[in-house]
Amino acid sequence: MKASKYILPTTKDDPSDAQVNSHKLMIRAGLVRKASAGLYHFLPLGLKVFKKIESIIREEMDLSGALEFSLPILTLSEVWEQSGRWEKMGKEMFRIKDRHEVFHCLGPTHEESFSSLMKPILKSYKDLPKNVYQIHTKFRDEIRPRFGVIRSREFVMKDAYSFHLDDESLDETYQLMRKVYRKIFSRCGLKTIPVQADSGSMGGSGSEEFMVISPIGEETLAIQKESGYAGNVEKTPINWEHEKVEKIFPELEKVSTPNEKSIEEISKFFSVESKNTIKAVLFKIDEKHNVVLFIRGDREANLVKLKNQFSATEIRPLSEPEISKLGLVTGFIGPILTEEISKDLKILFDASINSTDSYILGANELDFHFKNFVPCRDLKKEINYKDYSVAMENDPCPISKKPLSLEKGIEVGHIFKLGQKYSKAFDIKVSDKSGKMITTTMGCYGIGVNRTIATIIEQANDEKGIIFPISVAPFEICLVSISKTESEYSEIEKIYEELNKNSLDIFWDDRDLGAGFKFKDSELIGFPIRLSLGKSFFEKKEYSILNRKTGEEKTYQFSTISELEKEILSLREKLFGEITTIV
Ligand code: ATP
Numbered sequence: 337m338k339a340s341k342y343i344l345p346t347t348k349d350d351p352s353d354a355q356v357n358s359h360k361l362m363i364r365a366g367l368v369r370k371a372s373a374g375l376y377h378f379l380p381l382g383l384k385v386f387k388k389i390e391s392i393i394r395e396e397m398d399l400s401g402a403l404e405f406s407l408p409i410l411t412l413s414e415v416w417e418q419s420g421r422w423e424k425m426g427k428e429m430f431r432i433k434d435r436h437e438v439f440h441c442l443g444p445t446h447e448e449s450f451s452s453l454m455k456p457i458l459k460s461y462k463d464l465p466k467n468v469y470q471i472h473t474k475f476r477d478e479i480r481p482r483f484g485v486i487r488s489r490e491f492v493m494k495d496a497y498s499f500h501l502d503d504e505s506l507d508e509t510y511q512l513m514r515k516v517y518r519k520i521f522s523r524c525g526l527k528t529i530p531v532q533a534d535s536g537s538m539g540g541s542g543s544e545e546f547m548v549i550s551p552i553g554e555e556t557l558a559i560q561k562e563s564g565y566a567g568n569v570e571k572t573p574i575n576w577e578h579e580k581v582e583k584i585f586p587e588l589e590k591v592s593t594p595n596e597k598s599i600e601e602i603s604k605f606f607s608v609e610s611k612n613t614i615k616a617v618l619f620k621i622d623e624k625h626n627v628v629l630f631i632r633g634d635r636e637a638n639l640v641k642l643k644n645q646f647s648a649t650e651i652r653p654l655s656e657p658e659i660s661k662l663g664l665v666t667g668f669i670g671p672i673l674t675e676e677i678s679k680d681l682k683i684l685f686d687a688s689i690n691s692t693d694s695y696i697l698g699a700n701e702l703d704f705h706f707k708n709f710v711p712c713r714d715l716k717k718e719i720n721y722k723d724y725s726v727a728m729e730n731d732p733c734p735i736s737k738k739p740l741s742l743e744k745g746i747e748v749g750h751i752f753k754l755g756q757k758y759s760k761a762f763d764i765k766v767s768d769k770s771g772k773m774i775t776t777t778m779g780c781y782g783i784g785v786n787r788t789i790a791t792i793i794e795q796a797n798d799e800k801g802i803i804f805p806i807s808v809a810p811f812e813i814c815l816v817s818i819s820k821t822e823s824e825y826s827e828i829e830k831i832y833e834e835l836n837k838n839s840l841d842i843f844w845d846d847r848d849l850g851a852g853f854k855f856k857d858s859e860l861i862g863f864p865i866r867l868s869l870g871k872s873f874f875e876k877k878e879y880s881i882l883n884r885k886t887g888e889e890k891t892y893q894f895s896t897i898s899e900l901e902k903e904i905l906s907l908r909e910k911l912f913g914e915i916t917t918i919v
């Protein structure tokens with residue numbers, strides 16, 4: 337490809353609305369252009385990267401035995417009503433009414449469509465297991481589209497759905513997908529870690545997110561390098577082991593604390609650390625139960641753990657009026673409650689609280705707190721302490737008990753054991769060997785293609801621009817030439833044509849522009865290999881080859897084009913070799 341015939345709208349300045357490197361660089365390198373909030377045009381160079389990633393995904397999915405489909409993006413409301421998600425998806429779903437007044441949506445995901453499609457196709461146990469997939473556009477009206485294509489409103493996902501006779505078969509495909517995902521991401525030059533994620537009421541190891549460690553990640557991960565543990569902080573169990581020493585504390589004492597409400601204010605007032613206080617956090621679960629969770633002042637309540645504990649689908653904080661209605665005083669709530677108040681409340685205690693230690697907490701009276709509150713001494717009943725908090729730095733690793741460290745991560749893929757949620761909703765049954773009808777069980781597996789591109793760039797860039805891994809670079813090689821005359825141009829053209837003929841993936845910057853400008857563009861776009869032919873080529877037959885990743889540039893004097901080609905191919909092979917070692 338010749339640059340003179342291409343569309344290469346590179347820019348020097350960062351777009352004003354971009355906060356993260358990948359977003360800035362994708363726009364500046366001319367890979368994408370913003371259409372409107374959360375919507376992006378892909379330009380030829382960006383589309384090349386997109387297609388390379390898509391091919392890697394397709395190759396690995398096909399190799400695993402999955403079968404490719406293509407389903408309509410527009411999906412009938414009826415199938416969503418059947419699963420109960422027409423309501424549940426809320427505002428994230430783009431809804432459309434057709435001329436016959438029939439509601440559709442632009443598919444945000446395709447569990448429903450694949451389920452209703454596969455139901456009449458799968459008849460017998462002999463038809464199972466099956467893993468079906470597509471690489472197709474999804475629409476989600478995200479509250480906060482941001483970071484360019486990382487969180488956009490239209491994006492392409494590889495979404496796969498597997499159907500099984502039993503859990504064992506589901507686990508087999510799940511484990512296979514786990515391996516396939518690692519291969520896909522490593523072929524893209526991306527270092528990912530599978531992280532235990534929340535799988536709702538499914539529990540167990542039913543869901544893993546493939547994360548790329550990055551400071552711009554929206555997820556927080558708890559990691560222990562030596563034991564290999566990696567989990568979302570909301571999913572990470574904390575096994576508290578409190579020292580159970582009988583200490584003597586002064587008696588419980590009610591103290592006047594006018595206007596001192598927050599944990600920060602209380603800690604300061606009593607000159608204690610926040611971990612020596614207990615706070616109350618109040619929730620409404622499934623619009624049914626009022627819950628008060630007592631948790632150490634330094635810890636954060638974990639909505640995911642709470643939701644799972646109650647097998648709930650919804651959880652929200654109680655409002656001020658709701659709290660007052662219960663007879664509680666915000667800022668001064670404690671566990672010594674009257675029977676009248678307790679009867680409308682589910683009272684939970686987080687395991688961060690050590691029953692033999694002493695704490696400061698609310699006295700259930702405006703402007704009063706208790707000090708010297710010792711749970712095992714001052715609560716008249718047996719307490720069941722459970723883990724309801726978000727994992728923090730230095731919490732014990734669930735495997736090794738060694739301290740956890742926290743990292744930010746971007747989710748690029750997700751594998752999930754769906755169980756029978758959709759098989760039941762769509763009545764997907766097959767006959768077993770004895771002719772009995774069995775409800776199938778399912779898994780689903782997603783990868784965001786656009787987000788993968790941005791994440792690769794997030795992981796591989798420097799002050800000059802993108803450093804594309806060779807497997808996903810728009811072109812593997814960029815030839816930058818500086819010619820003064822037509823005959824010089826023709827001389828380079830011969831070299832370009834020879835290399836191009838031999839199917840090297842080469843981009844020739846033949847534009848009539850200055851050397852500095854062209855070099856800068858090639859570094860901004862991040863071509864892995866650059867061949868420069870300028871003044872010293874015409875004077876001394878010198879060829880310069882740059883490895884964009886290491887910045888190493890070597891000059892050669894080749895007597896034939898095939899010698900040049902050999903040198904390029906050997907660097908190409910080396911760069912591919914480096915990619916296959918990424919896990
Ligand atoms: P997130 O928590 O980031 O919103 P999700 O849990 O909604 O992601 P899934 O429904 O599991 O995502 O979708 C599978 C994959 O699709 C994700 O791993 C991600 O790569 C991609 N994806 C999801 N939402 C978006 C989006 N708005 N823009 C781009 N890619 C997305």
Ligand code: MG
């Ligand atoms: Mg989402």
